[in-house]
Amino acid sequence: AGKAEPQPLEVNGAVGGVALLNPRSPQDPSEYSQIHWRWENKVTIAIRKRGQKPRYPQSSFEGRLELFENHTLKMRDLSIRDSSEFHLYLEDDTGRESVQTVRLRVYDLVPKPRVGATTSGDAQHCNATLSCSVALKGVTYEWIPPQKVPRNRDPVVNVSFNPAVETYVCRVSNPVSSNNASLTYRPPCSWTGPSSVTCATPSALVALGHLVLLFLLLAVA
Structure with a gap:
């Protein structure tokens, strides 16, 4: 039987606020030749290759992202539509990939009852x-x-x-x-x-x- 994938990490954010999509464990950037984040496993939204600066392909998240050295992805100006699953792909020098999933849930701020x-x-x-x-x-x-x-x-x-x-x-x-x-x-x-x-x-x-x-x-x- 194949190894079961770990449950996605859960991150909560508020509309208009900031969310940090963190890898499951601390990451050493030198271990991977390249990494990229995908939205819903459909659209690549952030890429970094070893020794290069991050790139942010055109998407609905463009202008709102910042990729840190430890592969944490910062997302600004959150909206309800951002609630989704995001996948971090880590590729080593042999071409092998590992994948981590983060589930983001964005909530409205509670108004006065x-x-x-x-x-x-x-x-x-x-x-x-x-x-x-x-x-x-x-x-x-x-x-x-x-x-x-x-x-x-x-x-x-x-x-x-x-x-x-x-x-x-x-x-x-x-x-x-x-x-x-x-x-x-x-x-x-x-x-x-x-x-x-x-x-x-x-x-x-x-x-x-x-x-x-x-x-x-x-x-x-």
Whole structure:
């Protein structure tokens, strides 16, 4: 049986930022007569031959690349379209090639979440549904209340608290960034937050339903 190829190395980058595509282990440039990087094994985007300066053939990456002596490839001005696999070909003096693969994933920076509250009840008993959303896929949502809430898979968390000012923070994150927004409870049954707060009506919540990831049902003890 043939030797299985190692899993591709994973590199994350942010839109507009910089990514370094590193070889799996430190490389001695003198060991190889030439090396080149390919995008999706289709287009050669960077080449270096021993004793020569790097060359960057025409491609969508032209003007955004820098190849270092250790064969690390620096990529600037990242865009979502750059998410792909890149292959480093290392050729020794006998003509034998070894290949390493780096998988680049580019993410948008997480924007400020939109948070809102809908309430029902009276001064004695207040029910509230808190919503949090961003217009971005592939993110993780987390509510951070002022008291510890057990982690479980239920999208509804029941919290009881004393009728005092309390703040709940929604944090949204992805592998390269995070952002948050807060809602503050004020007795008997109202909520305040940043300028992005929407005190949504039930019909508005239906429209936002696919974005509302977590609810807190709050009851005044």
